[in-house]
Amino acid sequence: DAGITQSPRHKVTETGTPVTLRCHQTENHRYMYWYRQDPGHGLRLIHYSYGVKDTDKGEVSDGYSVSRSKTEDFLLTLESATSSQTSVYFCAISESRTEIYEQYFGPGTRLTVT
């Protein structure tokens, strides 16, 4: 199994509070991704990173920011959480050294905004 951890695994927070989710990898993979999963929508990309301090927006980036100061850590921040951000958040990693580029996923973080 790829070495990907997410913390926290579960979080309940109130509307308007800041929240930071952490993704940590031990695989030294170049690419890291944050997705949210909601019923009827599958997985939607929030932000991704293609190296330290190199990040780009995905299709649902509004209300989220990211940072990657080390290869192994990718942080997702909700500056002011809203109820629409209640979701399951998945981190994923990928590496361009192989032809396939498959993604490996973390266990997910269930976030509830009340």
Place this chain on the structure above:
Amino acid sequence: AQKITQTQPGMFVQEKEAVTLDCTYDTSDQSYGLFWYKQPSSGEMIFLIYQGSYDEQNATEGRYSLNFQKARKSANLVISASQLGDSAMYFCAMRSKTGNQFYFGTGTSLTVIP
């Protein structure tokens, strides 16, 4: 724009029978990769199988095979000899070789009936 379509929200299959899960995609890229992931009720995302756009043969991994029809832009997953443990959500995904993003379908929920 890249898009993945899975038109079967739910499927049922008898144990030991084969089942096909549909996936169509839309891309203007010449080089891309197609993936299938399994998500059991426990929530983790498990990589199943990969097909490259230039691969001439359909990919196979154990009981999983990918029926790739490039002209029709379809990449259907075939599961042979279904087992109760195959009951899960299945997601089709695509990655453009020129980009860093993955695009996911909305998923198909498969239930294997004893």
